[in-house]
Amino acid sequence: MPMKTQAGLRPYDVVLIGGGIMSATLAILLKHLEPTWTIAVFERLPEVGAEASAAWHNAGTGHAGLCELNYTSENPDGTIDIDKAVAVNEQFQLTRQLWAALVEAGILGKPETFINPMPHMTLVHGREEVDFLRRRHEVMSGHHLFENMRFSDDLDTIGQWAPLLTRDRAAGEPIAATRDITGSDVDFGELTEQMFHHLRWQDVEIHRSCEVRGLRRNNDGTWQLRVDWRTDGDRLTRKVDARFVFAGAGGWALKVLQKAGIPEVRGYGLLPVSGRFLRCDNPAVVERHEAKVYGKAPAGTPPMSMPHLDTRVVDGRRALLFGPYAGVNPKFLKKGSILDAPASVRRHNIAPLTAMLKDNLPLIRLLVSQVTATRKKKMAVLREFAPSANAEDWTMITAGQRAQIVKADPEHGGVLQFGTEVVASHDGSIAAVLGASPGASTAPSIVLDVLHQCFPRYRRIWEPRLRELMPTLGVSLAHDARLARQTMARTAEVLGLQARSIG
Numbered sequence: 177m178p179m180k181t182q183a184g185l186r187p188y189d190v191v192l193i194g195g196g197i198m199s200a201t202l203a204i205l206l207k208h209l210e211p212t213w214t215i216a217v218f219e220r221l222p223e224v225g226a227e228a229s230a231a232w233h234n235a236g237t238g239h240a241g242l243c244e245l246n247y248t249s250e251n252p253d254g255t256i257d258i259d260k261a262v263a264v265n266e267q268f269q270l271t272r273q274l275w276a277a278l279v280e281a282g283i284l285g286k287p288e289t290f291i292n293p294m295p296h297m298t299l300v301h302g303r304e305e306v307d308f309l310r311r312r313h314e315v316m317s318g319h320h321l322f323e324n325m326r327f328s329d330d331l332d333t334i335g336q337w338a339p340l341l342t343r344d345r346a347a348g349e350p351i352a353a354t355r356d357i358t359g360s361d362v363d364f365g366e367l368t369e370q371m372f373h374h375l376r377w378q379d380v381e382i383h384r385s386c387e388v389r390g391l392r393r394n395n396d397g398t399w400q401l402r403v404d405w406r407t408d409g410d411r412l413t414r415k416v417d418a419r420f421v422f423a424g425a426g427g428w429a430l431k432v433l434q435k436a437g438i439p440e441v442r443g444y445g446l447l448p449v450s451g452r453f454l455r456c457d458n459p460a461v462v463e464r465h466e467a468k469v470y471g472k473a474p475a476g477t478p479p480m481s482m483p484h485l486d487t488r489v490v491d492g493r494r495a496l497l498f499g500p501y502a503g504v505n506p507k508f509l510k511k512g513s514i515l516d517a518p519a520s521v522r523r524h525n526i527a528p529l530t531a532m533l534k535d536n537l538p539l540i541r542l543l544v545s546q547v548t549a550t551r552k553k554k555m556a557v558l559r560e561f562a563p564s565a566n567a568e569d570w571t572m573i574t575a576g577q578r579a580q581i582v583k584a585d586p587e588h589g590g591v592l593q594f595g596t597e598v599v600a601s602h603d604g605s606i607a608a609v610l611g612a613s614p615g616a617s618t619a620p621s622i623v624l625d626v627l628h629q630c631f632p633r634y635r636r637i638w639e640p641r642l643r644e645l646m647p648t649l650g651v652s653l654a655h656d657a658r659l660a661r662q663t664m665a666r667t668a669e670v671l672g673l674q675a676r677s678i679g
């Protein structure tokens with residue numbers, strides 16, 4: 177491929193590396209806050225929203241703590257801790273407010289193009305788990321954020337909620353489920369595209385097939401990026417200057433921070449985890465299921481192994497998805513390189529990575545075993561949810577790549593972390609999002625964190641403007657039941673979601 181080098185493009189106020197939901201959300205907020213700032217987005221693929229944010233590369237769950245068992249835990253005294261579920265729910269309420277504001281402003285299209293009402297369920301098997309779910313439900317449904325959650329250990333009721341769960345199920349097997357009809361299915365890829373479509377009309381430059389290959393700091397504290405432009409077989413390298421750089425680059429965000437050489441990235445590494453889903457498009461099966469049903473991750477395995485059977489609504493069509501079947505793969509992005517993991521090893525992250533591997537051998541074994549698991553074994557896992565599942569109705573698809581955070585830890589040397597984390601330079605001139613969960617659902621809260629860390633001087637000026645989009649920002653909905661109910665009812669109405677259960 178011929179390669180030419182061109183002199184720098186004009187300096188931008190903001191450069192966003194990566195065209196996924198994180199960059200799209202940050203650009204939307206920045207354009208609202210500072211309409212005159214110049215913003216450019218560089219995406220290495222020919223399309224935006226084509227990596228983890230793409231519709232079929234993730235599960236499309238609007239994570240709100242309504243169904244995921246890993247957001248609650250049992251204390252040694254038998255009480256149940258729901259703090260994490262409450263925190264995730266509060267974050268998702270901010271997300272709903274932002275999307276509702278964007279729909280009302282005509283920035284996003286009809287809500288059903290990207291979000292659809294979908295009951296969120298939890299399913300457990302066995303006497304002990306049934307007892308746990310009952311106690312969990314008592315605590316959760318006592319909180320106003322989860323007051324729509326229903327519990328049942330009656331096969332007929334569960335069958336009415338989701339027929340596939342009980343069809344052909346052996347009698348006498350104790351099972352129980354909770355169901356919350358206020359849940360949602362989200363097409364994050366469509367959402368990302370709609371946001372970028374609007375941004376284009378707001379003079380945000382969106383450059384596709386452009387990969388940021390290098391970064392260095394200029395003498396005045398701004399950044400110079402080396403960008404590879406690919407056009408019709410031609411490759412051009414350009415230099416681009418920016419006052420602020422954000423890497424919404426998925427797993428490659430670590431590479432960007434390492435290239436920038438900021439000290440804050442020391443001690444960080446990533447554990448890349450691939451994922452596969454079973455997908456069913458047979459209308460006769462699809463019409464028998466309308467829910468996202470989350471089960472329990474096998475003992476000793478992390479939350480990302482939590483199996484779930486989901487209705488998806490993509491391009492107006494319904495389909496079912498089951499998985500994930502996690503595996504090992506050294507790439508940090510689905511379209512990344514097999515050298516991603518080895519090339520990210522530095523002197524400062526060798527010890528955390530080694531300690532993490534040593535402490536997580538069962539997980540590594542599980543990931544390896546899932547790669548080699550036969551289709552028969554995979555169908556057996558699905559049949560724990562849908563006993564009548566027929567292998568011919570299901571095809572295997574490859575999901576996006578998760579890059580889980582590994583970081584230095586004074587006690588263990590290194591730990592594996594399952595959330596997301598914003599890593600920013602001390603002067604706030606560059607920031608990145610590392611990690612995967614709860615991910616896209618909480619993108620607004622994550623990018624608000626970026627704004628707080630990187631633009632502390634603007635906080636007082638920006639807050640009222642941010643409240644135009646997210647009116648409850650700064651208020652705890654967990655502690656204000658009236659405001660929480662009002663807010664949920666309003667966003668449900670605008671986004672076409674279910675507001676509350678009756679009875």
Ligand SMILES: Cc1cc2nc3c(=O)[nH]c(=O)nc-3n(C[C@H](O)[C@H](O)[C@H](O)COP(=O)(O)OP(=O)(O)OC[C@H]3O[C@@H](n4cnc5c(N)ncnc54)[C@H](O)[C@@H]3O)c2cc1C
Pocket residue numbers: 193194195196197198199218219220221224225226227228229230233234235236237238239364386387388389424425426427428429451500509575576577578609611612613614615616617618
């Ligand atoms: C299997 C799976 C299931 C998931 N399920 C859910 C779910 O149900 N609900 C939920 O809320 N979240 C879920 N997530 C998480 C969610 O998908 C991610 O958190 C979210 O999509 C991340 O968005 P992003 O913008 O950071 O990254 P991405 O969407 O991956 O975008 C990063 C972009 O950066 C580009 N890029 C990278 N490096 C460069 C470079 N140097 N130059 C230019 N461009 C670059 C990439 O090409 C890519 O387009 C899931 C993820 C996976 C993998």
